[in-house]
Amino acid sequence: MYCTSNMPEVTFNIEDKIKNYVLSNSTTAYLEFSIDETMSFLKDYVKVSDSLKANDMCVNAKKGKWEVYLDLEVGKINLPWVRFDIVKDDRETAELFVSDIFLGNVKIGKILSEKILSDMNKGISDGVLMVNENNFLGREISNIELFEDKVVVR
Numbered sequence: 001m002y003c004t005s006n007m008p009e010v011t012f013n014i015e016d017k018i019k020n021y022v023l024s025n026s027t028t029a030y031l032e033f034s035i036d037e038t039m040s041f042l043k044d045y046v047k048v049s050d051s052l053k054a055n056d057m058c059v060n061a062k063k064g065k066w067e068v069y070l071d072l073e074v075g076k077i078n079l080p081w082v083r084f085d086i087v088k089d090d091r092e093t094a095e096l097f098v099s100d101i102f103l104g105n106v107k108i109g110k111i112l113s114e115k116i117l118s119d120m121n122k123g124i125s126d127g128v129l130m131v132n133e134n135n136f137l138g139r140e141i142s143n144i145e146l147f148e149d150k151v152v153v154r
Contacts, residue, residue, distance in 0.1 A: 080104035
């Protein structure tokens, strides 16, 4: 389990890594982010919402599935940990999706979580689509892979 609260006090130069990927002439270039780099990026750049504060974020990484845990607070009220599972199938695509949401250890039923799952998956899909269609990186993302210790973008 990797948590932002246990991360080393190291500054990751993610921007240079992306810049080197974009400027590479190699047709087989790829980006590889360690879990610490990924967690650092999420901690620094992803905002949960205006009313929610994320006190901690953890990832239990497995090949093809990352269980993401959030320790959330609304005002001064601590909520049970929220977990959502990010899944990547074995196909060579840039598609990731959130399959399930949990509140504490209880899986939230599809009826209650359908809108949240739909919004999260649309956000992921729109982000990848925007990067590809607008030639944001100068390259097209053709595959994203989740591993036990890293994320690989090709």
